Amino acid sequence: MIKNLAALDDGLVSVSGWVETVRDQKKVQFVVLRDESGAVQLVNPRTTDAEGVVVDDEPATTISGLSQGSFVTVSGQLKHDERVKLGGIEIKLASLEVVTHAIPETPIAADSSLDKRMDWRFLDLRQPKASLIFRIQTTFEHALRTYWIEHDFIELHTPKLMASASESRAELFEVEYFDRKAYLAQSPQFFKQMAQSAGFGKIFEVGPAFRADPSFTSRHATEFTSVDSEISWIGSHEDVMQLHEELLVHAFTAVKAKHGEEILGLFGVEVTVPTTPFPRIPLAEAKEIVKSRGYEVPRDDDDMDPEGERQIAAYVAETYGHEFVFLTDYASSIRPFYHMRHEGDASLTNSYDLIFNGTEISTGAQREHRIDVLVEQAVEKGVDPAEIAGYLDFFRYGVPSHGGFGMGLARVLMLMLHQASIREVTYLFRGPTRLEP
Amino acid sequence: MIKNLAALDDGLVSVSGWVETVRDQKKVQFVVLRDESGAVQLVNPRTTDAEGVVVDDEPATTISGLSQGSFVTVSGQLKHDERVKLGGIEIKLASLEVVTHAIPETPIAADSSLDKRMDWRFLDLRQPKASLIFRIQTTFEHALRTYWIEHDFIELHTPKLMASASESRAELFEVEYFDRKAYLAQSPQFFKQMAQSAGFGKIFEVGPAFRADPSFTSRHATEFTSVDSEISWIGSHEDVMQLHEELLVHAFTAVKAKHGEEILGLFGVEVTVPTTPFPRIPLAEAKEIVKSRGYEVPRDDDDMDPEGERQIAAYVAETYGHEFVFLTDYASSIRPFYHMRHEGDASLTNSYDLIFNGTEISTGAQREHRIDVLVEQAVEKGVDPAEIAGYLDFFRYGVPSHGGFGMGLARVLMLMLHQASIREVTYLFRGPTRLEP
The missing domain is CATH 2.40.50.140 (Nucleic acid-binding proteins)
Structure with a gap:
């Protein structure tokens, strides 16, 4: 070489x-x-x-x-x-x-549009920056896996073909499956929870997830690599956040050690290994902070919006000098039925979003493991228990308390390398109008 | 714990x-x-x-x-x-x-049928044997990845949503993709070759692959985890086989060291770390050997059949005391158009199948990288160059000589642990009539 x-x-x-x-x-x-x-x-x-x-x-x-x-x-x-x-x-x-011999024609140049470059992705990837991105991804993932394996986690490959929706029916891809329909998994959510009921204890998966999301933002794709982990016997979402931050410290340390100089040279970015604990701010408090900075989140529900996330990240950077922040205790109204709610205040959940350099990279939560409460929450959210009967069985035959997170791999890389779009850090991007090459 | x-x-x-x-x-x-x-x-x-x-x-x-x-x-x-x-x-x-509290009902027992156990997979997995299988899988994969990473390979996540078929149109799952159709990747074949054209050099991927195969054998699934690798600048398929056997030695060594005793205790199987080089037998010679043992392969084409594979494995075990054998130089008539053919004898390919304990676990080959020869072979096989125009572009703009293999993860585990079906070693099996849980 x-x-x-x-x-x-x-x-x-x-x-x-x-x-x-x-x-x-x-x-x-x-x-x-x-x-x-x-x-x-x-x-x-x-x-x-x-x-x-x-x-x-x-x-x-x-x-x-x-x-x-x-x-x-x-x-x-x-x-x-x-x-x-x-x-x-x-x-x-x-x-x-x-x-x-290459044919003497160069369909793309340094100033070609992103879309044109994606048409010719195999040529685009010949740039040193592009191949570095995937070497960084390799190091990042291997560091995550090494951490998991040193801590006795089991690696899973959950099926991507499902008989029903795992998240929302709205963004579901339908597959012709012999004489019936199948659906592409939107996340490994149900199956990683199944591992808890199966007594696997601590598991992880890095694999594709699919969302029939018609949006064209720089952060969304119809197919993306999801980094998932789920652990048994937690007290609250705090245990999940601790796992999450330790994993990231481990992975950022590995990336900085192996590629830090090259990243500085090619991307002009100094990789910072985050300190623990990452700042944690309850969402309600974060919204107050953002408001006091002069930004009113223009949403009717209790959620944050992308600009709010940037604002709170700016606050955290100024106040704590930290690139990460856990926004915690999201309102039950905007979380899925399987998030556990606060004991004594059912309006809040034991959940978090992780914001990195101003953009959400992950959602985590403690899961509701009490079957009666779970069914009640499903009904309240308009989810028919009959449709998720198989999932509910996981809880009827015994299950430990548990929780976990899902994290978008491309988002982490995009934000780590200060890239404008996940298209730059995805080997072959898939969007509503992009299935090729 | x-x-x-x-x-x-x-x-x-x-x-x-x-x-x-x-x-x-x-x-x-x-x-x-x-x-x-x-x-x-x-x-x-x-x-x-x-x-x-x-x-x-x-x-x-x-x-x-x-x-x-x-x-x-x-x-x-x-x-x-x-x-x-x-x-x-x-x-x-x-x-x-x-x-x-678990409900006081046990839907499955030790003597339940495999199908019944799969209905209640999360309870079935509570058996110590089952959880050991997935800890072995974790160790096996991590050893492969560690080998790859120590040898400067890049890990890829190629898309599973494709605009056209990558292998045969016969076993393709169709997806409703907004206002058009997409197809589920049958293998990462095209995209791992794209990485060669992109100058990535050496790559690997462990991820799902999908085959709309209506068969119900113990070795087939409609969704399976494929272990893939592809390398540049090879002289022939011999270089691929050397990589392949080194990977397996590395992974079997790790499994034996970490789980050898438990495997002996729970499965009664002594894990053997294979010696290198694995025996290599050209397919034509293998068929002669099988014939001399009294078995005539009942096929009109030049391929081996499962019983032939068992026979040649028995011969190799007796002759070389080895559990693995590379069958090499398959006839061009039964290999895909992208396999490189022998220089001087176009009837044979630079390819191999790897047989482990009597069953095929992998196919590998040197790929044809000369665009004119590649197009010729596609046409000969009835593949319309227009339909694979994007793939052919990878070769028009320059590409190194290259080759690689794809290996079924579940098959390796099944044969390593002397299990009767890949259903036993797959977290959640998917077959023509099985989409649940």
């Missing part, structure tokens, strides 16, 4: 990658060759005949015809030279083999 | 779990309490009054009414006593709090 070249002594090397640029000068040819690990300059001084006239020999002729994006394997003499801007090394070419 | 009790000194402890059995004897009550880590015996000697008559006090009354499956939190005096069969410890109860 190219990143390993700098550590080698001068001498014969062989590397493979794709052609980023060709400068075909009169007396010397330069090629910048890139692979997933970096870029290196190849140099080919032209041969001249006895009279000093340039000769069309190999690999000169091939280089002259090289289109950007062609994949090649080269060998030559590695030379350290601190005058070379690109990493202080170059390779004097001995041979060059073209594996695939 | 219960598994940690044995290491503690005698004294006051508190644990939570569910009631596995209650023996309500005249003078003493025994409860076996289980959590995800193990089981422990609780003992409650009945109080007697001055005349020696048993008194109905607490927790005795509660214990008498305890149904199997109820979740409880208890505290009491831990006592080491080697006469106690269950781990040499017991807890003399001081208090018992019932968190949820």
Whole structure:
């Protein structure tokens, strides 16, 4: 790999990658060759005949015809030279083999629109920033999983094909399933709760979730990677928040250690490992704070809106110097039926949203595990108990107290890297009008 | 957790779990309490009054009414006593709090049919064998991921919603996608190849795949977890096989180290870490070997059948003492258009199937990366290039040589643990007539 070249002594090397640029000068040819690990300059001084006239020999002729994006394997003499801007090394070419010629046409450029870039995502992803995003994602996820596994969590793969809705019927994708209908899971909610009833204790899942959401915001997708965890024997949502913040500290530490310098270089962002505990603010109080800053949340229900989230995040940044804040104790009126309510005040839930750099990345809660209360709350929310009979069975045959969270992976990456849209940090974005490539 | 009790000194402890059995004897009550880590015996000697008559006090009354499956939190005096069969410890109860009463009905028993057990999967999973399966799965996957990450692979989450088929149109699930149709990905094939064109180098994905396959065998599901990897700059399928066997050695080593004893205890299976290289046998030769053992594969095409796979596995076990075998160089006639063919003999492909304990768990191959050859092979197989135009673009703009494999996670676990069906090792199985729970 190219990143390993700098550590080698001068001498014969062989590397493979794709052609980023060709400068075909009169007396010397330069090629910048890139692979997933970096870029290196190849140099080919032209041969001249006895009279000093340039000769069309190999690999000169091939280089002259090289289109950007062609994949090649080269060998030559590695030379350290601190005058070379690109990493202080170059390779004097001995041979060059073209594996695939790219067609000499570049459908996207640096200034192409996001939508155009998504049409040509495989070319867009060749940019060092893009591949770094997915290396960061890899490190982030692996750190989460390592934390979970060191703490005896079980990894689940819950089914994405369901017989009925798990959240709201409104945003449900319908599948032709032999002679009946199936639905795509909007979240693993029911199935991760099932694991609690099954006595699995502590579980996690990283997998796709699907929402037939017709909106076109920078934060929504019809298919996204959901990071989920659920644990037994909690006292309240506080236990879930503690797990959640520990996981994030672990993952941000790993990302900063492995990619911090590169992130600073390519994104101009200094990754901050958050301190614990993250600030916690009850939602009602947060709305007062936002109001005192001159912003009145324009909603009839008890929820926060995106601008309110930005405002409270600004307050938290100024007051606590923290990029994260748990907004807690959401009103029962705006939470699903399965969120546990406060003992003594049924208008509030044992729940939270996690805000990172001004945008919601996650919802967590203690779940109602008492079957009679659960059925009552379902009925109150207009959910027919008959339709969720299978789910309710999980509670009839015994279940521990439990809770958990679901977190959007792309949102975390978008906010960590100060990107404007989850489209930039999703391998292949899916939206109402985007199913391709 | 219960598994940690044995290491503690005698004294006051508190644990939570569910009631596995209650023996309500005249003078003493025994409860076996289980959590995800193990089981422990609780003992409650009945109080007697001055005349020696048993008194109905607490927790005795509660214990008498305890149904199997109820979740409880208890505290009491831990006592080491080697006469106690269950781990040499017991807890003399001081208090018992019932968190949820299970309804006193047990819909499944040890001898229930597999289908009945799947109806009540959350109760079925309470068996120690079942939870061990998913702890093994967790360890297996984490070992794979750790190997990949230590070798600079990028983890992908490719979309499961596609605009067209990625494999065969025959087994495709159709989704109502706003005002058009989408299809569920049958594999991440196209998208992991896209990563090669994007210059990602080495990638992996563990995620769901969907096949509208109406069959009811013990090896098929309509939704399954696919373990996929794809690497650039390979010379042939041999490079893919080397990666594949190294991954499996790494993962089997981890499983044996962490769960070997428990697997032997609960499943009676000695996990064997395979030696490398795994035996490799060209398919044509394998068919000759099978024939010489008296079995003629009853197929008109050039493929192997399940009995043939068992026969060649038996031969490999006898000859090499190995549980794995790569069958290589499948005929082009039975492989997809994107498998690279032998240089000089287009009737054979640079591909393999991996057989483990007599059943196929994986298909791997070098992919055809030369656009002209790829289009030719597509046409030959009746695939309309216009329908896969987006896929073909990946090759037109340059791509390295590459290859990879897809492996069914449940199949590996089924064969590792000598289970009769993937239903036993899938959290929630999905088949043509099974969408619930």
